[in-house]
Amino acid sequence: xxxxxxxxxxxxxxxxxxxxxxxxxxxxxxxxxxxxxxxxxxxxxxxxxxxxxxxxxxxxxxxxxxxxxxxxxxxxxxxxxxxxxxxxxxxxxxxxxxxxxxxxxxxxxxxxxxxxxxxxxxxxxxxxxxxxxxxxxxxxxxxxxxxxxxxxxxxxxxxxxxxxxxxxxxxxxxxxxxxxxxxxxxxxxxxxxxxxxxxxxxxxxxxxxxxxxxxxxxxxxxxxxxxxxxxxxxxxxxxxxxxxxxxxxxxxxxxxxxxxxxxxxxxxxxxxxxxxxxxxxxxxxxxxxxxxxxxxxxxxxxxxxxxxxxxxxxxxxxxxxxxxxxxxxxxxxxxxxxxxxxxxxxxxxxx
Numbered sequence: 001x002x003x004x005x006x007x008x009x010x011x012x013x014x015x016x017x018x019x020x021x022x023x024x025x026x027x028x029x030x031x032x033x034x035x036x037x038x039x040x041x042x043x044x045x046x047x048x049x050x051x052x053x054x055x056x057x058x059x060x061x062x063x064x065x066x067x068x069x070x071x072x073x074x075x076x077x078x079x080x081x082x083x084x085x086x087x088x089x090x091x092x093x094x095x096x097x098x099x100x101x102x103x104x105x106x107x108x109x110x111x112x113x114x115x116x117x118x119x120x121x122x123x124x125x126x127x128x129x130x131x132x133x134x135x136x137x138x139x140x141x142x143x144x145x146x147x148x149x150x151x152x153x154x155x156x157x158x159x160x161x162x163x164x165x166x167x168x169x170x171x172x173x174x175x176x177x178x179x180x181x182x183x184x185x186x187x188x189x190x191x192x193x194x195x196x197x198x199x200x201x202x203x204x205x206x207x208x209x210x211x212x213x214x215x216x217x218x219x220x221x222x223x224x225x226x227x228x229x230x231x232x233x234x235x236x237x238x239x240x241x242x243x244x245x246x247x248x249x250x251x252x253x254x255x256x257x258x259x260x261x262x263x264x265x266x267x268x269x270x271x272x273x274x275x276x277x278x279x280x281x282x283x284x285x286x287x288x289x290x291x292x293x294x295x296x297x298x299x300x301x302x303x304x305x306x307x308x309x310x311x312x313x314x315x316x317x318x319x320x321x322x323x324x325x326x327x328x329x330x331x332x333x334x335x336x337x338x339x340x341x342x343x344x345x346x347x348x349x350x351x
Contacts, residue, residue, distance in 0.1 A: 043097055043261060043262070044097045044101055045097060045098050045101075045102070045258070045259050045260075045261065045333060046101060046102050046105060046333065046335075048105060049105050049106070049108075049109055051074060051075050051076070051109060052072055052073070052074065052075060052105055052108050052109055053072070053073050053074070053075045053077075054070050054071070054072055054101075054105075055070070055071045055073075056068070056069075056070060056071075057069045057070070057071045057115070057148065059144065059147070059148040059151075060144070061120065061137070061140050061141055061143075061144035061147075062140055062143075062144065063120070063137060063140065065120045065121075065125065065126050065127045065137070066125065066126040067117055067118065067119075067120065067125045067126070067141060067144060067145075067148075068096070068117065068118045068123060068124035068125045068126075069096060069115050069116060069117035069118070069145070069148070070096050070097075070100075070101060070104065070115070070116045070117075071113070071114070071115055072101075072104040072105060072107075072108035072113075072114040072115075072116065073108055073113050073114075074108055074109060074111075077113075077154065078154075079153065079154045080154070081154060082154060082155065082156040083111065083112065083113050083154055083155060083156060083159075084111065084112050084113070084155075084156060084159035084160070084161070084347065084348070084351050085112060085113040085114065085115070085149040085152075085155045085156070085159065085160045085161075086104075086107060086112050086113075086114045086115070086160070086161050086162065086163055086347065087114075087115045087117065087142055087145030087146060087149060087160070087161075087162050087163070088100040088103050088104055088114060088115065088116045088117070088162075088163040088164075088165070088168075089117065089119065089138075089141065089142060089145075089162075089163070089164050089165065089168030089171060089172060090116075090117075090118070090119070090123075090165060090166075090168055090264075091165050091166030091167055091168065091189075091191075091332060092133075092166055092167025092168070092191065092193060093122070093167075093254075093264060093267075093268065094165075094166070094261075094264045094332075095118050095122065095123035095124075095261055095263050095264045096116040096117055096118050096123060096124075097123075097261055097263075097264075098259055098261055098264055098332065098333070099165045099166075099259075099331075099332040099333060100116035100117070100163075100165065101116050102332070102333050102335065102338070103116070103163060103165070103188075103338070103343075104116040106335065106338075106340050107340065107343065107344070110340070110344045111344075111348070112347065113149065113152065113154065113155050115145050115148060115149055117141065117145055118263075119137075119138050119141050119168075119171075120132075120134070120137045120138065120140075120141055121133070121134075121137075122263070123263045123264070124263070129224070129225055129269065131227065131267055131268045131269060131272075132225075132268070132269050132272060133193075133268040133269065133272035133275070133276070134272070134275055135170075135171070135174070135193070135194055135275055135276055135279040135281055136275070136279060138168075138171040139171045139174040139175045139281070140175070141171070142162055142164075142168075142171055142172050142174075142175035142176075142179070142182070143175050143179045143181075143182075145162075146160050146162075146175075146179065146181050146182060150181070157181070158183070159183065159351045160181055160182060160183060160351065161182060161183055161184040161185065161186070161347050161350070161351045162175065162176060162182050162184075162185045162186075163185075163186045163187070163188070163343070164185070164186075164187045164188075164190070165187070165188045165189060165331070165332065166188070166189045166190070166191050166328070166332070167191050167193050169187030169188065169189070169190035169191065169192070169295075169307075170190065170191065170192040170193055170194065170195075170281045170282060171281065172185050172187060173185055173187065173192075173281070173282055173285055173288065173293065173310070174281040174282060176288045176291065176293075177282075177284045177285060177287055177288055178284075180291070182291070183291055183350060183351040184291055184292045184293070184294070184346065184347060184350040184351050185288065185291070185292075185293050185294070186293075186294040186295075186296065186343055186346060186347070187293075187294070187295050187296065187307065187310075188296045188297075188331040188338070189296070189297060189298065189301060189303060189307075189328045189329070189331045189332070190295060190297070190303070190306055190307045190310060191303055191306055192281055192282055192306060192310060193276050193281070194276045194279055194280050194281040194282070195280070195281075195282070195306070195309075196276070197276055197277035197278070197280070198280055200277075205277070208273065208277060209274075209277070212270075212271060212273055212274045212277070215270050215271050216271055219269075219271060225269040225270070225271060226269065226270040226271075227267045227268070227269055227270065228267050228268055228269070228270055229267065231251075231254045231255050231260075231264075231267075233262060235255070235256060235257050235260045236251075236255045236256055236260075237256075238256070239251050239252055239255070239256070245302070246302055246303075246328070249302075249327060249328060249329055250329065252329065253329040253332055253333070258333065259329070259332060259333055282310060282313065285310060285313050285314050285315075286313060286314055286315040287315070288314065288315060288317075289314065289315025289316050289317040289318070290315070290316070290317045291317060291350075292317040292318065292319070292346070292350045293314050293315075293317065293318045293319070294318075294319050294321060294342075294343075294346045295307045295310060295311050295314075295318070295319070295320050295321070296321045296322075296323060296331065296339060296342070296343075297320070297321075297322055297323070297331075298322070298323050298325075298326030298327050298328060298330055298331055298337075299322050299323060299324050299325055299326055300325065300326060300327045301326065301327050301328040301330075301331075302327075302328060303328045304322075307320065308320070319346070321339060321342055323337055323338075323339055325337070
């Protein structure tokens with residue numbers, strides 16, 4: 001177990017560093033949710049399947065933040081009937097027009113009512129300042145999605161599940177620890193953002209805490225928060241020369257036409273790190289059982305040990321599924337590799 005924790009800490013630190021090194025030096029805050037809505041563009045990284053309807057929706061979480069979502073349903077949905085539903089969150093820093101929409105687009109055609117959403121402070125959702133990152137609020141956003149789905153007369157409140165992709169996997173599992181309305185949870189390319197803090201030694205913790213504290217003073221003095229550098233605003237033609245490993249992998253999605261979106265640039269406030277040092281998302285992941293958990297990871301994903309560690313800590317109702325020849329970001333958008341048959345089977349059996 002100690003060896004697994006060590007590999008997880010190294011991998012998570014490397015993974016999060018990739019978001020910074022695969023970017024430009026721009027540190028301006030992104031546009032607010034309201035401004036983004038006023039300038040809304042139909043910019044999706046996939047084509048809507050025939051027979052699927054996508055509807056823009058808005059609702060609030062328990063903090064009063066207005067969340068922006070896309071509701072996916074079969075075009076011939078009989079609203080006099082009752083259906084199972086899923087709420088799907090994006091990779092850390094991603095938006096609903098990317099991976100969540102890819103999943104929702106397919107799963108809506110398999111009998112589910114599906115909500116893909118932008119987390120608080122991100123994308124078209126509200127919350128100021130922009131791109132604050134909060135483990136508590138991002139966890140709440142999943143429960144708020146359940147709230148919204150439960151208001152729809154054609155959704156069965158007893159048959160709601162959650163899907164978390166990359167960083168949202170940790171938030172989905174965290175929500176399910178206490179929100180028993182979530183009957184089953186699946187994650188893809190899971191990254192528990194909070195687990196890096198759990199593996200820090202005293203010296204490393206002290207150094208990070210001091211850096212965080214000094215940045216708080218800098219933000220107070222300047223009147224605006226500092227932002228971690230972001231991916232380019234425009235689509236790049238190729239991966240920068242010399243970029244390798246996870247840096248290149250993330251850039252291959254976020255920086256290139258494949259997955260680029262102007263609102264998905266991962267430039268969280270620098271001081272967001274403090275909350276993730278203090279707040280461990282998955283301290284009670286074993287308590288989700290007997291509700292089932294499905295952890296999906298790519299065979300070639302450098303982040304696979306992160307899913308393996310959570311699988312080890314989870315309760316008895318769990319399953320680990322490895323996708324052959326897939327890396328981390330393949331499970332964002334590669335419909336030939338995302339195991340939709342497995343997801344359909346898992347949720348139809350368990351919610």
